[in-house]
Structure formats: structure tokens, C-alpha cells
Amino acid sequence: MKMVFRWYGEGNDTVSLQQIKQIPGVEGIVWALHDVPAGEEWPMDKIMAYKQLADQYGLHLEVVESVNVHEDIKLGLPTRDLYIENYKKTIEKLASVGVKTICYNFMPVFDWIRTDLFKELEDGSTALFYEKAKVDQMDPEELVRKIADTPDFTMPGWEPERLKKLSPLFEAYKNVSEDDLWNNLQYFLERVIPVAEQHDIRMAIHPDDPPWSIFGLPRLMTSQDNFRKLLKLVDSPSNGITLCSGSLGANPKNDIPSMVREFADRIPFAHIRNIRVYDNGDFIETSHRACDGTVDIVEIVKAYHESGFTGYARPDHGRHIWNEQCRPGYGLYDRALGIMYLWGIWDSLEQAKKRGN
Template sequence: MRMVFRWFGEGNDTVTLEQIKQIPGVEGIVWSLHDLAAGEEWPMDRIESLRDQAASAGLHIEVVESVNVHEDIKLGLPSREKYIANYIRTIEKLARVGVKVICYNFMPVFDWVRTDLFKQMDDGSTALFFENSKTTNIDPSELVREITHNSELSMPGWEPERLAHLTSLFDAYREVTTEDLWRNLGYFLDAIIPVAARNGIQMAIHPDDPPWPIFGLPRIITNQANLRRFLTLNDSPSNGITLCSGSLGANPDNDIISMVHEFADRIPFTHIRNVRVYDNGDFIETSHRTQDGTVDIAGIVQAYHENGYKGYCRPDHGRHIWGEQCRPGYGLYDRALGIMYLWGVWDAMENTRRREERKSV
């Protein structure tokens, strides 16, 4: 397991590269050019500049999250050809600086949805929260205004240029069915996966967050059966999954441990975080510790270890603790604690393996 840490860039993140480097076992950053709109080709000089910046702190840039997919590709419009061509050129450029994994998603309009960015928990910390009833009884535009008003830093997935066209986007998706979305995803994969394979890059789709249809929009990367179907769309080893325990774990019916065992060789990148799910469908993001949430984080790490996992891993969202003022879900302190919890479980598995090997000699 190779530990990495998401970083949003200088001036757009409260966490510094120097702080990331001091977290035990972290070897690289998970990054993007967050100011570029979906569909734009990434400039080589910007890519190289960020690579050099990370290298100066002793960190690699082998995982990108995300190269966003333009809505015209998801909608299957004729204009998708232009945006697919831009995407392909970006893949080729990223390969030149040593990128190995590109995370992306295929969620219509919203990359993720929460109804409160700073919900207070019993211990005084705050965390990202999803109130189920709010997404059925609120106009999406009203939720957007409420959420973006509470964040001073940019929020990927909620970019102003995307949200400015919210009404027209919802209109465009009105006639798009789940099967249409599957077809458009297959078309996209057939175009980009051969390029990724030639360039030594694994594409890794992120599950929908939350993993069910929302605001009447279709969602397709939601459960084990759909992940299985996704992998059959293109059977290349370069077509993979970013398995996110928090996104998928918001639905208690999802068995993340089973997914790890089934898809281990197609998971180049994993997000590990915990959520506590309530009976009414609400959920809140907790510490990474297993007993603090609904997701068996220790069991998930054990499953990765049993499969000899050598892919990239990052702690996903954390709480806001110890008075830290940070990007919602992306402070330093709780994610660093999460890494140490993950390493603790992993090290325990390693120690057990070594003891068993010594006994067998």
C-alpha cells in the first residue's frame, strides 16, 4: 500500500507540502489543476511547475484527482469529440511527468452532495453531513447557494462555471436515462483507455457520492454489481476503479470488503474513510476508526492486505478538529490521524504475516 495525500495547491489549501511530508509513510500528493474548467486541455508548463514544486518537498505526483469529464461527454452530445480530444492530450502530457493513475468520475452535474459542511458532532468537532430529506425537499439551486456561501476556498465539483448553468444542465439531463449514461460512459472509455494503456496510465473511476440517484439525475457507479458491469465495458487493465469506502459506504447494503476481494487487481487507487449512517438515510463523516462509524475500516484494510495490495491509498475526508480552519473535509489533523490508524491496522497485518512466515521455516 502506497500512501498519498490530497493537496489542492498553493493558495488554495490550508495544508502545506512541508506538513504533508512530515506525515509518516506519505510519499506523494494527489493533485489537479483545480482552476481549469472541465474539458480544457491542461497546459504542459502548469503540469511541470506543479511537479517541480512537489519534488522540492520530496513528494511525487503519480496520482491525479481529477481530470474532470465535460458534461457534453456524459450527455453524449456531438461536441463531446472536442472534449475527448482534449482529454486524450492531457493524458499524454501527464504521462510525460510520471503520472501513473488518473481518478475521474461520471456523475451528472454534481460530483458530490452534502447538505452541511460543518455539522457539529458530540465531541465538538465538525464534519461533512448529508441530510436525506433536504435533497428531496429543496431546490438544487438553493442548496448550492447555501453550501458555497459557507466555503471561502474553491470546492471541486461545485465550480462556479458549472453552477452558473445549473438550470440548463438539469434541462439537458431531463431525457437522459440510466442506460444512456452507461452508453456514453462506454463510448468515453473506448476512446481514452487505449491511450492510457499506451502511456502506462491506469484510469480509475470514482463511485457516485452518495451512491444513489439524486435530484432526479441518474447515477450508475453505485454498488458491486454496477462496478462489475463497469469493468466489462472495457476489460483493459488500464480501466480501473478508485474504490471509495466512504462514498459506497453511505449505502449500508454495499459490502466494501467483498468489493476489495473481487476487484483488487483493478483498484489502482483507494480512498479510505468512515461514515456513520442513520436509519433515515442521513450520514455524517466520522474519524477513520472502525467503531466510530458504520463502515468496517479495519476489515477493509485487512482485505487489501490479504490481496497483497500495492496500489495508492489516501485518507479521504476528515473531521475539522482542534480548531483548525480548513477546506471542508480536507484539514491536516484528522486526515493525518486517519493515516496513522490505517498504518496501524496494516502494520498489525504485516507483523502477523511475518510471525507466520517464521513459524513455517
């Protein structure tokens, strides 16, 4: 397991590369060009700027999250070929600086959804929270306004220039069925995966967050069966999964350790985080400790260990603790604690293996 840490870039993150370097076992940063709109080819000078910064601290940049997929590709519009060509050129550029894995998603309109970015937990910390009844009743425009209330930070998946066109986007998806979305994903993969193969890059799709339909929009990456279907669309080691325990764990029916064991050779990137799911469908993000949530983090890490996992992992989201002022879900302290918890599980399994237990 290779531990990495998501970083939003100089001037766009409250966490510094020096701080990341001091977290035990962290080898690299998970990065992206957040100021480049979806569909545009990434400029080489901006890519090199990230590389130069990472090199200063001996951190690699082998994992990118995300090269966002333009909405026209998901909708299957005639303009998609232009954006796919830009995507392919970006893959080539990223390979030239040592990128090995590209995390992306295929969620219509919204990448992830929460109703409260700073919901208080019993211990006084705050975390990202999803209130099912509120989402079921609210207007999407209201949700956009709520997320936009954090102007100090870019919010991946909630780019203002894209969400200004919310009404036309919903209108465009009116006649897009789940089958249509599958077909459009296959069209994209059939053109992108050969380029990824050529450049020794693994594409790793992120689960839908949460893993069910929102506002009537179709969603695909929600279950074990659907991941099986994904991997068959283009049967290649470069067509893989970013297995996110927090996203998938919002549906208690998802057996995440089973997914790890079944798809182990097609998981180049793991997001490991815990959430607490309530009987009414609400959920809140918690510490990584297994007993604090409803996702069995210990069994998940055990499944990775038993599978001989050598891919990349990151602690994903964290709570906001010790009065840290940070991007929602992406402070230093709780994610660093999460890393140490994950290493504690992993190291104990390594020691047991050496003893032959």
C-alpha cells in the same frame, strides 16, 4: 500500499507540502489543476509548476484527482469528441511527468452532495453531513447556494462557472436515461483507455457520492454489480476503480470488503474513510476509527492486505478538529490521524504475516 495525501495547490490549501512530508509513510500528493475548466486541455507549464513544487519536498505526483469529464461527454452531445481529444492530450502530458493513476467520475451535474459542511459531532468537532429528508425536499439551486457559502476555497465538483448553468443542465438531462449514461461512459472509455494503456496510466472511476439518484439524475457507480458492468465495458487493466469506502458506505447494503477482494487487481486507488449512517438515511463523516462509524475500516484494510494491494491510498476526508480553519473535509489534523490509524492496522497485519499467524 502507497500512502498519498490530497493537496489543492499553493495558495489554495491551508496545508503545506512541508507538513505533508512530515506525515509518516506519505510518499506523494494527489493533485489537480483546479483552475482549468472541465473539457480544456491542461497546460504543460501549469503541470510542470506542480512537479517542481513536489520535487522540492521529495514527493511524487503519480495520482491526479481529477481530470474532470465535460458534461457534453456525459450527455453524449456531438461536441463530446472535441472534449475527449483534449482529455487524451492531457493524459499524454500527465504521463510525461510520471503520473500513473487518474481518478475521475461520471456523475451528472453534481460530483458529491452534502447538506451541511460543518455539522457538529458529540465531541465538538465538525464534519460533512448529509440529511436525506432535506435533499429530498430542497431545490438544487438552494444546494448550490449553500456550497457557494465557502468562498475562501475552491470546491471540486462545484465550480461556479459550471453551476451558473444549472437550469439548462437539468433540462439537458431530462431525456437521459441510466442506459444512455452507460452508453456515453462506454463511448468515452473506448476512446480514452487505449491512450491510457499506451502511456502506462490507469484510469480509476470514483463511486457516486452518495450512491443513489439525486434530483432525478441517473447515477451509475453505486454498487458491486455496477462495477462489474463497468469493468466489462472496456476489459483492460487501465480501466479501473477508485474504491471509496465513504461514498459506497452510505448504502449499508454495499459490502466493501467483498468489493476489494473481487476487484483487487482493478483498484489502482483507494479512498479509505468512515461514516456513520443513521436509520433515516442521514450520514455524517467520522474519524477513521472503525467503532466511530458504520463502515468496518479494519476489515476493509484487511481485505486490501490479503489481496496484496500495492496501489495508492489516501485517508480521504477528515473532521475539522482542534479549531483548524480549513477547506471542508480537508484539514491536516484528522487526515494525518487517519493515516496513522490505517498504518497501525496495516503494520499489525504485516507483523502477523511475518509470524505466520
